Amino acid sequence: MRRVLLFVNPIFDQRAGHRNAIGRIANLLRSAGLSVEVHETLSAQSAGDQARQGIEDGFDTILVCGGDGTVFNVIQGVAGTEIPVGILPFGTGNVLAQNMDLPRNPVEAARRLLQSTPRRTPLGRITLEVPDLPSDLSPSGLPRRMREKSWYFTMAAGMGLHAALMSASDGWGKRAIGRTSYYLAGMSLLLRHRIQPFEVEVTTTAGEVFCQRVCEAIAVRVPELNRWRPGGRLEEPSLRLATVDATGRWGLASASFQALARTASKNGSSASRGGAPEVRYTDALRVVCRPVADYNYLAAVLAEADGEVLGASHAVLDIAKESFYLLWPS
Incomplete structure (x- = not known):
């Protein structure tokens, strides 16, 4: 993990508390020596295309600030690649984060992800x-x-x-x-x-x-x-x-x-x-x-x-x- 693309659902960036947490996450990653860019997802439909573009632009890690829906849309663009995806739970259900035993606090989750290991994960298809x-x-x-x-x-x-x-x-x-x-x-x-x-x-x-x-x-x-x-x-x-x-x-x-x-x-x-x-x-x-x-x-x-x-x-x-x-x- 060297160059990180921090994807943010703009719905969460509109809230002061969430906006503050996203800023703290970016600072935490930079203090660990990582290069970080924060990009808003333009729409649910475009998030997969944005993720693919980020991979083409040389990002080696994608972290998703959002809920399960945002993760779902980003996955459409990273499936089949070796670029690891990290989850920072900002959503309603946060089911994927729950099953990974990630902290509910997204800043603490980011801290845990700094000590994480990429695991190959099969995908379902509909x-x-x-x-x-x-x-x-x-x-x-x-x-x-x-x-x-x-x-x-x-x-x-x-x-x-x-x-x-x-x-x-x-x-x-x-x-x-x-x-x-x-x-x-x-x-x-x-x-x-x-x-x-x-x-x-x-x-x-x-x-x-x-x-x-x-x-x-x-x-x-x-x-x-x-x-x-x-x-x-x-x-x-x-x-x-x-x-x-x-x-x-x-x-x-x-x-x-x-x-x-x-x-x-x-x-x-x-x-x-x-x-x-x-x-x-x-x-x-x-x-x-x-x-x-x-x-x-x-x-x-x-x-x-x-x-x-x-x-x-x-x-x-x-x-x-x-x-x-x-x-x-x-």
Whole structure:
């Protein structure tokens, strides 16, 4: 670590306390003899391009001042390279930092990263069908065709109500009240959002293939997601898939509560008390999500990766050929 690009989400730079912390981090790195440049991410869509440009400009380390969403966008530009990425937690969830046992205080996290080691980390990949860009619209104003687009993810990706929750959390003041917004959005959606089924075709790490009709599917790469402990493994090239059989809103609420209450997860599933569905866990290599034939969907089922809602209806989740290097505290 000699020449460091410090990426800052401008949302955090607008707050006096965060701005002060970013200045302290830059000074801390410079006092350690490092060359540091602070760049704001221009937009979520451009962060990956900015990261690639930083690598071309000769930076040998990228540190991200932001939340999991900022990390997700930067990863799109560094995947497949050997440039290490460090996380400085400024966001709402900070799930990746949580799983690396980084301090919640970003200045203290920077101090820990000075004694860190880069670790090669496999990446998940989500592929969706998305419409062509607006500039490619037909004269009628409709997209000419659909195309496949892929994103890398580090923590989790999937389809179902949890993706709708990610979309709704901003409306519940995520930046102002933090993680509480997720719980408020979740309770609101359980009360009014129609729970719709979809199908998954799963290829397990043992090479078996099975199909399941579900209402939730989340492929996880980390041991913990806030209070939930699905048992993923960041350094292993596999997905820890959690699914809930197709059910209604109260069945999903019961399964979600039981998943949060457990301290560990096991492969397989069984009926819970009262016959309500449980969360089924499977170690997987590939998951195909698609609509149920002949089902009358009132709205498309949303898909997300690392908390970013990306599309709907169809998704393929697998392990990417590319990886990246993550700075872990010693």
